[in-house]
Amino acid sequence: MQLDARGKACPMPVVLAIKELEKMNNGEVLEVLVDNDAAVGNLTRMAAGKGASAEAVKAGDDWCVSIVKGGVQAASGAANAGALAGAAGSGPADGGCAPMYVKDKGSLVIAIGADHMGEGDEKLGKILMKSYLFSLTQQEELPTQLIFFNGGVKLTTEGSESLKDIQELSGRGVEVFSCGTCLDFYGLKEKLQVGGITNMYAIAEAMQNADRLVRL
Amino acid sequence: MTERSEESIKLTKLAECAGCGAKVGAGELAKLLADISVLRDPNLLVGFDKSDDAAVYKINDDVAMVQTLDFFPPIVDDPYAFGAIAAANALSDIYAMGGEPKTALNIMAVPEDMPKEHVHEILKGGYAKVAEAGAVICGGHSIYDKEPKYGLSVTGFVHPDKILTNAGARPGDRLIYTKRLGIGVLTAGWKADMLSEETKQAMQEQMMLLNRAARDVMLGYRVHACTDVTGFGMLGHLLEMAEGSDTAIELDTSEVDIIPEAKELTQMGILPAGMYRNRHFAEEKVDPGQTPVWLQDLLYDPQTSGGLMIAVDPTDADALMEELKADPGVQSPQSVGCVTAYTGGARIRLI
Incomplete structure (x- = not known):
């Protein structure tokens, strides 16, 4: 489904998108063309609130926001796996509007398996990781997904110094998932502050379907 | 609808x-x-x-x-x-x-x-x-x-x-706000025909309420700074107060009285463009801590005919709160935080 909401003042783009999504089935993609940042912010917040995944691609002066209808609020592992798997297969390539405007580089998945970056001194590694996640927020191209596993889940939970950056990425449409087994192992499940919970099946699928995969 | x-x-x-x-x-x-x-x-x-x-x-x-x-x-x-x-x-x-x-x-x-x-x-x-x-x-x-x-x-x-400017706040002052927050979001919801008649009525009454009673009460206390929260949102106006007074502010987000319907609409992405302008302007000087995005959004939400944000001497704060609460002309007095010394970094910390 496509929706051209350019030229419409807030909150009409998100209102029209909600109406379209109501008519659609889970897994279907709605692409919304908008011409201002506020509409992009509203659409990604609306998608997050509905447990759908959203990706915003800048297209000249406009934005194309692709929303994958994910059904109910992603609370259980199964629902998250569905959302994650659904999103992994639906980069901009599936979309009709994004390729018209931008060179399609496909999906970009960043998998983070530790709370520090690189081998060597761990204290330095933590500083580097914090700086890396901040730098991601400054990039023109945002990743499609961030997956945190093993010690990486310390970054999405209470006490993490990178929460603000990860929350910003999430607010701008980056899907953020933490490995449920890992959260359990570290006793952090109740302390998750950003993104959803996922399982190994979905992680494996997301990695295989990624057009580009960065492993940290 | x-x-x-x-x-x-x-x-x-x-x-x-x-x-x-x-x-x-x-x-x-x-x-x-x-x-x-x-x-x-x-x-x-x-x-x-x-x-x-x-x-x-x-x-x-x-x-x-x-x-x-x-x-x-x-x-x-x-x-x-x-x-x-x-x-x-x-x-x-x-x-x-x-x-x-x-x-x-x-x-x-x-x-x-x-x-x-x-x-x-x-x-x-x-x-x-x-x-x-x-x-x-x-x-x-x-x-x-x-x-x-x-x-x-x-x-x-x-x-x-x-004269009460927004530049007189002193470290130690308590911050009291006098109306409920979320008018900008409700306005967006209104344009989208998503408000119930009761919500529209309540919103209208809140905006029509003069800040006169709150002003009359506060004049009896040692108030160091005051501003009304309007188009720049609570955080935008607090930032002006913090910068004008060269202080920092700790905002206790759990104490802010949010209109329930505004919270629902925020989580649905029904937000006015002004919220994003306010956020863009102020956010680098605000440390959001663990505050969820929807609540941050509401703290940046532009208010029309908002309440007074009062920085009052800590020894007078409880008495001022009591008198504001007792006054029927004041909607919802909330003790929302305190003024601290500025030591660099973020001007406003959300806790």
């Missing part, structure tokens, strides 16, 4: 931006004025450079004149309520300076084909609110425009030693 009858007046449909959400961003304004020089006058006690609510000009040792101007497109559909809200909003700047409104001038733009009775109702609402404030409307100016707009320029008096 609610249906409205065909005959009902849909003033809000005539407005591109609504209420104080239509305000030009603070950053944008600063740029526009950056290279324009102004005459200096020692009697101008508070001028535009202080980014305060109103200008204050000293007439003699006992009287200073407080001046402000505020107008905007329709924020509600009922013309009478729109007029009253615009007036309450304009008068609020006088109250925020600790002043008493005396005279007011109408500023009005109406479409040529707008029914005369609607125009009449807008003015009626404005006159009634100004009368309630004990001030007089003594003239004004109207023009034709595609989009209706209404507001007032208000002049008031204040004792030169008792």
Whole structure:
């Protein structure tokens, strides 16, 4: 489904998108063309609130926001796996509007398996990781997904110094998932502050379907 | 979603931006004025450079004149309520300076084909609110425009030693806010026909409520700074207070009284563009801590005819809260945080 909401003042783009999504089935993609940042912010917040995944691609002066209808609020592992798997297969390539405007580089998945970056001194590694996640927020191209596993889940939970950056990425449409087994192992499940919970099946699928995969 | 009858007046449909959400961003304004020089006058006690609510000009040792101007497109559909809200909003700047409104001038733009009775109702609402404030409307100016707009320029008096600016906050002061938050989001919801009649009514009443009672109560206490929360949102106005006073602010987000429907709409992504402008302007000086995005959004939400944000001496804070709570003319006093010494980094910390 496509929706051209350019030229419409807030909150009409998100209102029209909600109406379209109501008519659609889970897994279907709605692409919304908008011409201002506020509409992009509203659409990604609306998608997050509905447990759908959203990706915003800048297209000249406009934005194309692709929303994958994910059904109910992603609370259980199964629902998250569905959302994650659904999103992994639906980069901009599936979309009709994004390729018209931008060179399609496909999906970009960043998998983070530790709370520090690189081998060597761990204290330095933590500083580097914090700086890396901040730098991601400054990039023109945002990743499609961030997956945190093993010690990486310390970054999405209470006490993490990178929460603000990860929350910003999430607010701008980056899907953020933490490995449920890992959260359990570290006793952090109740302390998750950003993104959803996922399982190994979905992680494996997301990695295989990624057009580009960065492993940290 | 609610249906409205065909005959009902849909003033809000005539407005591109609504209420104080239509305000030009603070950053944008600063740029526009950056290279324009102004005459200096020692009697101008508070001028535009202080980014305060109103200008204050000293007439003699006992009287200073407080001046402000505020107008905007329709924020509600009922013309009478729109007029009253615009007036309450304009008068609020006088109250925020600790002043008493005396005279007011109408500023009005109406479409040529707008029914005369609607125009009449807008003015009626404005006159009634100004009368309630004990001030007089003594003239004004109207023009034709595609989009209706209404507001007032208000002049008031204040004792030169008792001016409350947003720049007087001291470390240790407690912060008290007097109205509920979420008007900008509700305005967006209204434009999308997503509000119940009860919510519209409550929102309208909140915006029509004068800050007069809150001002009268606060004058009895050692208040160091005051501002009204309007177009720049709670965080935007708090940032002006923190920077103006060279202090930092800790905002206890759990104490902020959020309108429940506004929270729901925020989580659905129904947010006014003004929220994003406010966020963009202030967020690098705000440490959000663990505050969820929806709550941050509401703290950046532009308010129309918002409440007073009062920085009061800590020894007076409890007594002021008690008296505000006991006053039926004050909607919802909340002790929302405190002023701290600024030691670098973020000006505002959300806890």
